[in-house]
Amino acid sequence: MRLRRPKIAPSAVVWLVLAALYFLVPLVATFLFSIRSIQTNKCCSFAAYTAVIHNGDFWHTLRVSFVLALEVIVISLILFVPTVYWVHLKVPRLRPVIGFLALIPFVVPPIVMVVGLLKVYKGAPEWFYNKPSGILAAAYVILAFPYMFFSLDAGFRSIDVHTLTEASQSLGASWPRTLVRVILPNIRAAALAGSFLALAIVMGEFTIANLAQFHTFPIFIQYIGETDPYQASAVTLVSFGITWLAMSSLLFIGRKRGGPTQVVGAH
Amino acid sequence: MLRPDIESGRRRLSFVWLPTLPFFAYTILFLFLPAGAIIVGAFKSIDGGWTISNITTLSHEPYRRAYIESVEVSAITAGLGAVLGLGIAYAACRENTPRWIRSVLTTFSGVAANFGGIPLAFAFIATVGTLGVATTFLKNQLHWDISNSWPHFSLFTKNGVEFVYLYFQIPLMVLVIAPAIDGIKREWREASANLGASSFQFWRYVGVPVLMPSMLGAVILLFGNAFAAYATAYALTSGVVPLVPLLIGAYYQGNVLDNPHLAQAMAFGMFVVLAVMMLLYIPLQRRAQRWAK
Numbered sequence: 001m002r003l004r005r006p007k008i009a010p011s012a013v014v015w016l017v018l019a020a021l022y023f024l025v026p027l028v029a030t031f032l033f034s035i036r037s038i039q040t041n042k043c044c045s046f047a048a049y050t051a052v053i054h055n056g057d058f059w060h061t062l063r064v065s066f067v068l069a070l071e072v073i074v075i076s077l078i079l080f081v082p083t084v085y086w087v088h089l090k091v092p093r094l095r096p097v098i099g100f101l102a103l104i105p106f107v108v109p110p111i112v113m114v115v116g117l118l119k120v121y122k123g124a125p126e127w128f129y130n131k132p133s134g135i136l137a138a139a140y141v142i143l144a145f146p147y148m149f150f151s152l153d154a155g156f157r158s159i160d161v162h163t164l165t166e167a168s169q170s171l172g173a174s175w176p177r178t179l180v181r182v183i184l185p186n187i188r189a190a191a192l193a194g195s196f197l198a199l200a201i202v203m204g205e206f207t208i209a210n211l212a213q214f215h216t217f218p219i220f221i222q223y224i225g226e227t228d229p230y231q232a233s234a235v236t237l238v239s240f241g242i243t244w245l246a247m248s249s250l251l252f253i254g255r256k257r258g259g260p261t262q263v264v265g266a267h
Numbered sequence: 268m269l270r271p272d273i274e275s276g277r278r279r280l281s282f283v284w285l286p287t288l289p290f291f292a293y294t295i296l297f298l299f300l301p302a303g304a305i306i307v308g309a310f311k312s313i314d315g316g317w318t319i320s321n322i323t324t325l326s327h328e329p330y331r332r333a334y335i336e337s338v339e340v341s342a343i344t345a346g347l348g349a350v351l352g353l354g355i356a357y358a359a360c361r362e363n364t365p366r367w368i369r370s371v372l373t374t375f376s377g378v379a380a381n382f383g384g385i386p387l388a389f390a391f392i393a394t395v396g397t398l399g400v401a402t403t404f405l406k407n408q409l410h411w412d413i414s415n416s417w418p419h420f421s422l423f424t425k426n427g428v429e430f431v432y433l434y435f436q437i438p439l440m441v442l443v444i445a446p447a448i449d450g451i452k453r454e455w456r457e458a459s460a461n462l463g464a465s466s467f468q469f470w471r472y473v474g475v476p477v478l479m480p481s482m483l484g485a486v487i488l489l490f491g492n493a494f495a496a497y498a499t500a501y502a503l504t505s506g507v508v509p510l511v512p513l514l515i516g517a518y519y520q521g522n523v524l525d526n527p528h529l530a531q532a533m534a535f536g537m538f539v540v541l542a543v544m545m546l547l548y549i550p551l552q553r554r555a556q557r558w559a560k
Contacts, residue, residue: 006363011466015358016368019351019437023379026390026434029400033393083290090283098287101294106488107541108302109495111512112534116301118519119308119531138297206384206498207512211519222385222502233393236386240378247377 027240034233048230057220058235065217068132069202072140073195076148079141081191084149085183088156089165095153102149105142110207113139118212132214139208140201147197155190192253200246204239305538308531321532329509334536337494337511340425344432345489349482351433352440353448359441360448362456373445376438383435388502391431396422425508428500435496436489443488447481479555487548491541511537 035044052058087095105113117139121129128134164186168178184191206218221239225232312318324330358364359372394401395413399422405411413420421427451474459469475482497512504513511533518530 008363008365009358009361012358012361012364015354016364016372019355019358019372022437023375023434025401026394029394030390032400079290079293083287086286091287094284094287098290101291101298104298107491107545108298109491109497109512109537109541111495111497111515112305112537113301115515115519115530115534116303116305117297119304119527120300141293142297200381204381204384204386206501207516210498210501211516218385218498221389222498225385225389225502229389229392229398232389236389236393239386240382240390243382244378247381248374251374251377 027237030233030236034230034237036230048228048234051228052224052231052234052238055224055231057215057223061215061217061220064132064215065203068137068140068216069199071133071137072144072202073198075137075141076144076194076198077191080148080152080194081184081187082179084152084156085161085179088161099149099153102145105145110139110143110205111211113142114208114211117208132209132216136209136212136214136216139212140198140205143201143205143208144194144198147201148194151190151194151197152187155187155193158190159186189253193250196246196250196253200243203242203246302538305531305534308528309535311528313526313528321526321528322535324529325532325536330511330514330533330536333509333511333514333533334540336425336509338540340429340432340508340510341490341493344429344436344493345486347429348433348436348440348489349444349486352437352485353444353478353482355437356441356445357448360445362453369445372441376441379438380435380442383496384498385502387431387434388499391422391427391434391503395420395430423504423507428503428508428510431499431503432493432496436493439489439492440485443485444478444481447478451477476555480552483548483552483555487544490544494537494540 032043034048035046036048083098087098117135121135123129124135128138161183164182165178168182173181204218205216206222209216209219210222217239221232221235224235309321310317310319312320325334355372359369391399393399396402397414402413405413420430422431455473456469459473464472495512497510497516500508500510500513501516515530515533518527
């Protein structure tokens with residue numbers, strides 16, 4: 001007789017069905033809401049989506065947020081890759097210190113952060129205080145701290161930093177060349193993972209942008225919500241899609257990591 | 268060699284930490300300086316002198332109530348989120364549940380835990396708001412008016428805010444607790460069943476004590492997560508439920524302009540609440556881990 005696969009526990013089914021209801025109903029309902037016709041309040045019209053696509057502010061703010069995300073990613077990588085590399089290579093004693101500092105933004109509410117930033121940098125030059133690429137990017141790099149550090153730290157732990165560095169330097173490479181040509185390709189997956197998390201944060205952050213009065217994508221969503229509920233639900237789904245894309249890219253990288261692409265690390 | 272810290276000893280002045288300087292400089296500029304400015308600003312008066320009047324003002328209305336409401340909303344959503352998240356995570360991770368359910372759940376939790384703010388509020392308005400899809404469906408098809416009969420639900424009240432917060436609290440719990448659940452071995456459940464333990468007894472004497480240290484950490488994380496949340500409540504209540512972040516935000520929207528130090532005092536108060544939570548957590552954590560020795 002063949003052994004049959006045991007059945008899933010009934011209580012587990014109840015839990016999972018209830019969870020699926022709570023989490024999926026708002027998404028489905030938002031979609032149904034977004035295709036309601038503005039005139040008749042009945043299904044189905046894609047007018048809300050057409051209106052969003054033809055809304056200049058939609059594209060403008062989306063672009064502002066996306067450029068901001070890229071800037072935050074670049075600054076974070078420049079800040080963290082050399083630091084975490086150096087710490088793993090030469091000063092492992094500092095690793096817990098940096099890990100602790102990188103965790104702090106987890107417990108500092110963004111609303112508190114922005115109050116402090118606005119106070120400190122009130123008299124700062126125009127290009128810093130009044131441009132999203134200035135104070136807002138600086139704040140978002142801090143928000144990305146925990147994600148960047150823990151992704152990169154895990155990446156550096158999985159490679160043999162000492163052997164790679166020695167090999168590179170005994171072949172005559174300089175420090176910058178070692179970092180860019182040898183180390184970076186080996187922690188590419190970790191750097192990408194941190195970058196996608198940073199992207200998700202920047203594309204959704206509202207608190208700091210609102211208090212510092214910058215017009216980013218989440219601010220646009222809030223604004224459209226005050227004027228047109230149907231368009232608002234369409235944009236809500238766009239926002240959910242962006243988060244979903246960023247997170248599934250992350251998982252996709254995670255699955256590839258440790259696969260055949262990673263050849264380094266053997267002693 | 269490449270590990271000079273091993274041989275250098277104490278005599279040589281070491282500059283080996285120098286390349287980490289940019290990181291520390293950045294942390295000081297954009298993390299510690301602002302935090303310090305809040306702490307100093309909270310104790311300053313408008314004319315520049317030192318004062319504690321900003322702090323004492325916090326014990327009056329509407330600030331006192333804002334702190335109470337904020338702590339209540341955070342505690343309730345942290346507690347409920349922890350219990351529900353644990354139940355869901357366990358249902359997905361336990362033996363006999365197909366593997367794909369777990370990977371779908373973790374992927375979705377990763378998205379939902381990061382999907383907060385304004386869009387989340389709109390999704391719930393479109394669902395269970397006054398004209399929401401679910402509200403109208405229940406009213407027209409099942410003749411069940413959820414706002415005027417039981418459970419008298421309104422999205423724009425404290426209960427409504429809590430209901431929406433669970434949408435990011437539960438997934439965060441799932442993400443945090445799933446690795447710990449893997450620590451509950453299938454054999455333990457079988458062994459306790461063989462000894463005649465009921466499901467409740469298994470959880471009371473085995474499951475919960477094993478998970479307790481992770482659970483406590485997760486509850487603190489969830490509390491801080493809800494306590495810091497601003498955008499969702501901002502879009503939902505527009506000030507009807509006076510949470511601390513909303514009051515701070517109102518200062519910068521130009522509603523009240525008399526004393527910027529009061530906003531800094533409120534931010535300082537948030538620090539204090541979070542610090543108290545951490546202080547409560549440490550002895551509890553020590554107690555929970557005692558059996559593990």
